Amino acid sequence: MGRKDYIADVADVSSKNLPSIVSVAKGGEDGEVHIRYAPPDRDPFNITIMSTDVSSYPSENGYYISTDDSVDLPAGVDGALELIQQSSMGTRIQELLSAISGNLGRHFSMGTKDNPVGLDSDTDIEMCEGEDSENEEEDEYPSYTSDEESSNGETKQDLSPEAAGRLNRRIRADLRAIKRNGLRVGVLDGAKADSVSSLISISTKVDKLGLSEEAIQAWDLEPQQYIILLVRYRGRYQSFEDIISEAAAHLNIDYRIGVGKKYKPTLAEALAAFTDSKKYDPNFSNAQDSGKQSQAGFSSLFISSSMNEFVNQSLITLVKIRNSIGVGWAGAKSWYNENQSRMGGPDAAPSESVYNQDALDNQKSLPDMLSRDHFTDHGDEQVSFPLVAAQFTLRYLVRCTEYCLVCHDRIEGDFEALKPYVCDKPLCLYQYMSLGFGPSVEHEILTQPYVVDLLTSFCYAGAMNQRLREYPTGMALLVPPVTIKTSRDGNNGRYYTPNPRDSTSSTVHPKTLTPAMEVKFDAGRQEIIFDGRKYDKSPVKKGDWVVVSTTDRTPTHHRVEDTMQYPCVTLSKEATAFQNPDINTNVHTPATTPPPQNTIPAYVVSYSENFDDMDPVSKAEIIVDLLKTLPSLKEMRTYLLGQSRSAEPSLRSWNDRISPAALGILRWIVASNRSCIVQVDKCPDQDDTDATMAKVRLDQRIAHIGSSYVQFRFAQGSPDKEQRFLNALKAQQANLNTAYPTIFAWHGSALQNWHSIIRSGLDYKDTLNGRAYGHGVYHARDQTVSSGYSAHGSGTWQGSSLKIASAMSLNEIVNCPTQFASHTPYYVVQHIDWIQCRYLLVQVSAGDNDYARDTTASVNENRQDDISQDPKYRATSTLNKTIGIPSCAITTSKRFRDDKDKVLQAKTKLAKLPNILKRKHSQSSGDAPLMDVSDSDEMDDIAFFLSDSETGGSSQSKSLQTPLTDFVPGSLDHSTLPMLDEPSYATPMATKALQRNLKEVLAIQKKTPLHELGWYLDERLVNNMYQWIVELHSFDPSLPLAKDMKASGVTSIVLEIRFGKDYPHSPPFVRVIRPRFLPFSIGGGGHVTAGGAMCMELLTNSGWSAVSSIESVLLQVRMAMMNLEPKPARLEGKGKTNRQYDYQVGEAIEAYKRACLQHGWQIPSDFGQFSSTPPAYGTSRGS
Known part of the structure; x- marks a missing residue:
């Protein structure tokens, strides 16, 4: 299969007679097809189809579908083609044109029941997990009617004027209910009785969710932004009663959760949010018309992937459970879990614990807007399903830290994290790491590039020095074999995977050898030439990653781009961090291409080894090799910024530059970090504008720190560590000085140790610097002492902008020095749960001459809200001054602190609320903007809600009208007006x-x-x-x-x-x-x-x-x-x-x-x- 099959299929479909398609012609570009579509009683128009990967046709090929911009098309045509494009991956060209013919025909005829949207009538059913399209067992809850007809038995074409009027009144009543409950509504498309699809947005401002400032910062939100739920009906609008009575798999309702600057995105942005398969070519990123970029915007939240999956798969099921047995959201989820784990079927009575879940859930403090439950509080009104969906989504969002990101069950514990994680089920942890339910690495690179730089640099140093304690196992990463140099085994050009049972260092011996393939390598043309006599067909295929090794150059990593000219195989440009910042630069030009005779002998191996089968030494070596192939953080961020103009940013689409294995390692580095680290200092090459855009909180820096350090703050340590630290404070509460329950001290450690320290905390399993004062974790009050222990080690990741030379932390410790193993001259803390990292200070390499920061504020500033340190145990800096520690550093211990400062007393009271739900009751006028124009509804939405032509005097419209007025027209005094x-x-x-x-x-x-x-x-x-x-x-x-x-x-x-x-x-x-x-x-x-x-x-x-x-x-x-x-x-x-x-x-x-x-x-x-x-x-x- 491939290009030949594609050409043959195009020729075949050109001769077929498809309704309304009058011509099919091959375009001038490879993979381009032009069709002429002539709808009934309308002017014909052109549609262009561009294949994304003809060589992989049809299985890995998708399509871009576009129309002639110079022609005014009827409303909805582009949306219909967009839906077809979304599901086009892996389809043959005949199927694609049939879908275009059928779907556009239905669109122009106002829709038919016989041809549902999509390439295949069973597509939606087959894609629903756990659903059986052949029987009614897919719907486990009573009161369902037949899947083949709606509750009223009417299709779009069957709607009489009276039925259409009833449906229009219901739509308006449902959406007005949303507004009455304090949420914003935007009608993006449809929302009428005769609409073949509808798209609405429901939103509220971030500052109405009652989130704490720490949570808003950790989630990369702004108070004036809007949290937006998009609800798309792929068919006629469905009322609550329709949803209850029909099978979930046939409702065709989709949801997306995101954030925007205005209360609703544009229609194009909303449709793009539902496009799951997006590809991006950086060569065309700059061709976008900047003037057409939306000012509203719709982008993903850090938790959008997990929430989209949960809401789309579970919301309707949970609604049906609530309607069936009369429980709340927590009870519905509990009963759903019970039904999944037993054979009793849907008629089994719920256990007492199901109802107890609701009692526990209701004890949680929520803002007034989120504590409402329209499902039970609708009174005499009909239930508005969009409002129910919005309340469920927003309620889950603000409580997301209480639930597992994968199974969405409640995570037990007294401590509430700033960011959500997964429960202790092994399957959840695997999906978190492997299937993209964890933090989006793209989101982190765009919003916190220097934090990603920090984490990647620590991992690289740890792997380089064999100091990693955990590895990304279970992710099914295919990696290249370990390269064995001549000096080690005398077999030049041989590759093997060491025996996983042998965990020794460089002296390990292979269990089996994997011979490399001998080739000729043309570095100028980026081609390898196989010996056709040895291999009947290409041993590699397009998309594979290989390592090319020669006797006189370092092995290089490439993606296989084309095998059509076998035995000559075309490779991508070499993957390395040392690349021109211009990611769109061509590999070569004809003028500089070396002649063919410049080929040299080389060896090639493919990424074919399972990372899990390697021993720890080899795993560390492979991690180093793969991180070397990554682009620099600056390049990746530039790529993602350009990509975000036309699609959801994804490094996966940069597949000729980043291998799946290297991307997997990078995702693991970010996802395995459960601490919430934020940048509070300007970094190398970062100007004031960039620091402002990155929301760097300079006010959260430690005061009186030397200018050679860049500061990062642990807004929160890993949740399990914070829980243990909280437990330690509780256990020692009787022994604590309430004025100073904790003290602060410095800890220095070699660069290679910080990857593990951030993840598992400080401990003293390994003795690296002697233990003259006993066993424990060593701390010093003087930063100068600890800095001497942080300068050891080696390994700087080439793609780093920070170029970290050393690192040290400022830690918070339970204030019981007499119980330490030693408290003079150093603190030796043997209880590791008594220690929690609060700040991380890194030094950049001295070679960065352009790195000059204004640190005057950090050095000399004294702040009123700095916490009071115990006078007997004050921490000092290299400047011989007592450091100033912001109050934000004591998020866990502040409830134990009896501070006289009024600001801290107020925060202590608020600490009784859940950590992320500290309701803000007021906002000073100095912090508020002059005006917030996004609060104004757009004209089409205003007209929608003020239109009463279909209300028939319904009670819902009365609240929008004023029956009488005291205004008298014509009474204005003409003489008092400035007439011109x-x-x-x-x-x-x-x-x-x-x-x-x-x-x-x-x-x-x-x-x-x-x-x-x-x-x-x-x-x-x-x-x-x-x-x-x-x-x-x-x-x-x-x-x-x-x-x-x-x-x-x-x-x-x-x-x-x-x-x-x-x-x-x-x-x-x-x-x-x-x-x-x-x-x-x-x-x-x-x-x-x-x-x-x-x-x-x-x-x-x-x-x-x-x-x-x-x-x-x-x-x-x-x-x-x-x-x-x-x-x-x-x-x-x-x-x-x-x-x-x-x-x-x-x-x-x-x-x-x-x-x-x-x-x-x-x-x-x-x-x-x-x-x-x-x-x-x-x-x-x-x-």
């Missing part, structure tokens, strides 16, 4: 557009009840088209703004809207004339600046669209004023006895400019013309 003559900059284009807009607005105002519309434009006040006076009125009486207006006798908010010469291509300028609002800095809100201008991205060049209508602008301005977050709008000088003063146009213009500069928005080019017009009168008026 037609400006000199008026243009025919803008005037014509404004005339059309004015006509549209007046028509809407005429046919809509006043109290429902909420705004009023008096056409008598339109003296010229470039200035409109609009009044906002009839606000919800429960709003603080409406109450203030009532108290002040104000019935409307008077706005001035000015238009520039470039309208509609530039936004209008919208400002409040009267009344004055309370400024944001002293408790106001409503997106009104201190000068009266509206602070909304919509009204800047960054957010404006020429197709936006004035109606939508007025609606969004009104919604912004009604928004209660981050603070509600309030009036200044409330009360009828207070005088109301107008805003001046000058102060509004300056406030608008300040807001744009603060948020990075682009000011319209014609904005300067507004300041040249006559200012507002500034008339004061009594209320």
Whole structure:
């Protein structure tokens, strides 16, 4: 199979007659096919199909499917093709074109029941684990109807107008329930009765989850970001009753959890989140139009992989269990586990422990929003399944540290980690390491590259010096055999895997020898030539990794790129950390390609040995060799940043540069580190901008430390170590000084020991430096003493930016020195559970001349919130000064500390709550942004919720309407307004557009009840088209703004809207004339600046669209004023006895400019013309 089969299949399908496909033609590029699709009653359009790997057709080949950008296609076509592309891996071209023909045909005919979405009608069923597509046993819970029909027996085509109206009302009711429960809703696609698919987003701000600052930092979040749940219906919208009554495998509902800057991503970003098979070519990464990059964004969380798997596979099952036996989420999971482990079947009664799980779960403290359970608290309303899904997802997210990342069972223990891990089941640990459920190495490289650098450097030094205690066994890594030099066994060019039972060092002897294959090697062309007389066919295949060794050069590692020209085999560029930072540089050019006669004799071996079968010495050697093949951390981060522009970042796709074995080692290094390490210092080559983007917490550095050290903080040690440390404090609580329950001291150790220290903690199993003062872990109060023990060892990873020369730690120790093995002149602590690393200080190589950091703050700064050290046991630095330790260093022991400092006392009280759930009750105005424009719902979402055409007077719509109003149209005093003559900059284009807009607005105002519309434009006040006076009125009486207006006798908010010469291509300028609002800095809100201008991205060049209508602008301005977050709008000088003063146009213009500069928005080019017009009168008026 391969290219020949692909060409033959293309020729075959070209002659076939597929519905609506009028032509199939081979393109100019290898693997390219052009088809012409002609839908009924529509103009035909072109579709281009590009194969990703023709040589591996069809099993390892996928497809890119695109359409002609110059043609306006009907809505949904790209989405339908995207779904086909997602499931195209391994399909033949005939199957692909059949899927395109069938799915697009269904799309244009509004869908059919006979042809479900996908390449195969059984695909979705077969891919569901544990499901049996041939019988009803796949659904274990009662009350199911037949899998072949829905609960109402109607398909999309069968929906009568009455049924469609009922479904539309239900969709709106379900989504409105989400908003009433404090969450944000975005309709990205569909959500109508006649929609063939729907995609919605449900989100909430990070700062509403009640997470502690430590958890937000450890999870790489920002308080103003949004946690987003995407829910996709691959078919008609399903109500809660539909979901309960149908088999889970046939519901076709998918979920993705991520984070974004706004409350909903774009449709393209949302669809990309559901594309699981993404490939990326770095050569095309820079071809993306930077202007088209989304400002909202949707990216994965550090736990997205595990949560996506759990929610997609288990949510509906757990919902059905809850509905069946009346338990909570914890009870449903417990009963699910019971059914998995017994033969009793679904009708077996749940045990008492199932209900006890809910009682235990309810004892946990949660923020108010997350403690709600719509499943049981919906009252007379129908259950909204999207709300149930969102509450379940967010509840699990904030409690993720309590559960196993793989089996999702609760992990018992008093100590709560900052990051989740796995339980002690061997299978869970294997899946955590091997199947990607652990931390994403790509995410860590993007967000904490220097921490990954630190961990990789420690592992390299440990392996180089044979000091690793654990290895990545059980991951099925295929690695090259160990190379035996001539000096060791006299067999030049021979490779073998040592006997795993023989664990001696370099004198081990092989049990069996694996002969290398003799080849000719052309280094210039990156080719090897086999002897065709020895091998009938190529001994290697495309995708294999091999090691090429010659007598005069170091062995090099390559990927096999092509074997079609056998016996000549093409290899990839050599994999090594010493590469040009430009990852897109070509291997060679024709002008520099050496002639063919430059081939030399060489030996080749493939990555064919199982890492698990090697002895410890060989494992360490292989780890060193594989880490040498990795690109530098800087290269990997550059690659991932470029890749993130078009796909989910993945090092796996860089398959010609990073071998699966090397990537597996790197993943193991990151995943096996259970400590939460954060960078608190600037690193080599890191400028201020990069440090700010990386959220380096310089305020968490130890004070009075010399400038030669780079500091990292253990935000939390490994959970089991922290648990043992907590237990030790509890056991010694009666002996502790409550003012100083712990002390701090330094520990120095050779570089090769730190890989194991970070993972298993300090111990004294090995004697490396003598034990003159007894057995235990040695510590010193003086950093200078410990630094002398940290300078031994060798092994610097070539791909490191840090180039670490030595490392030492500052440790927290239980303050019972009299119980130490020795406490003078050094602390010798024999109880290893009494020790916990809190800071790691590393020295970089002296050769980095460009490494100059401003460490003045670290050296001289004294902070008020530094913890108080025991005066008898103060730790000092190499500067002979007592170090200043931030309070964040005592996260575990602070509950035992009776500190007089008020800040620490407050934190001690909060320590009684779970570690990651410390609810923040307030935020200082100094830390809050001027405005948060992402709180404004987009126009399509506002229109969706305000549309009552299908509600039929339902109770859900009543809360969105105000039946009466005290506003009287036409009562505004004309003489108090700043009326302008037609400006000199008026243009025919803008005037014509404004005339059309004015006509549209007046028509809407005429046919809509006043109290429902909420705004009023008096056409008598339109003296010229470039200035409109609009009044906002009839606000919800429960709003603080409406109450203030009532108290002040104000019935409307008077706005001035000015238009520039470039309208509609530039936004209008919208400002409040009267009344004055309370400024944001002293408790106001409503997106009104201190000068009266509206602070909304919509009204800047960054957010404006020429197709936006004035109606939508007025609606969004009104919604912004009604928004209660981050603070509600309030009036200044409330009360009828207070005088109301107008805003001046000058102060509004300056406030608008300040807001744009603060948020990075682009000011319209014609904005300067507004300041040249006559200012507002500034008339004061009594209320």
